[in-house]
Amino acid sequence: GAVVSQHPSWVICKSGTSVKIECRSLDFQATTMFWYRQFPKQSLMLMATSNEGSKATYEQGVEKDKFLINHASLTLSTLTVTSAHPEDSSFYICSAPGPTGLSEKLFFGSGTQLSVL
């Protein structure tokens, strides 16, 4: 199946700093990628849809200026958590539709555990 690589797998940072998370489609191109956030013992919540060559689409309640998304190429999307605070600590997961491009069937990265001190 399609492989989505996410890096780093975990990061610890100080409050006020920014953290960048990368999501790569390894063996296929992805014009669209999705970013999810997951708090402990909770479900995945869609944060935003990343679109190659255009602006990301954010879900209601997600701050655009805090969670910067860049989809610079057909294989790479990045999520930057700016001025991170402890309440931003969470598990962030990216996904992509896979070679068929069907957004209904997503392949997920391994996730990034962010801990803000």
Next chain:
Amino acid sequence: GESVGLHLPTLSVQEGDNSIINCAYSNSASDYFIWYKQESGKGPQFIIDIRSNMDKRQGQRVTVLLNKTVKHLSLQIAATQPGDSAVYFCAENTNTGKLIFGQGTTLQVKP
């Protein structure tokens, strides 16, 4: 807003028994459903899917049942193994093209 929910947060079964995980969805316009398995600290892994024009689909040891009348989805795992221990999510693809996840059920397999 629209949501997909699960009835039970935790399911504990004996190794070798069959497991049934349930899910209720609320968006009657959803036409595609997926079950994902998530192990601790990892991303979700695709298990099986079903379209709304079907009521049953079988995989290797898993079966998904869809009841559109009551908007209910279930995942059956036959001969549950310790490696099946994980959190299971149902997800629905809405007519907006987005995947909405349910709350999740933790499956614990006792040896």
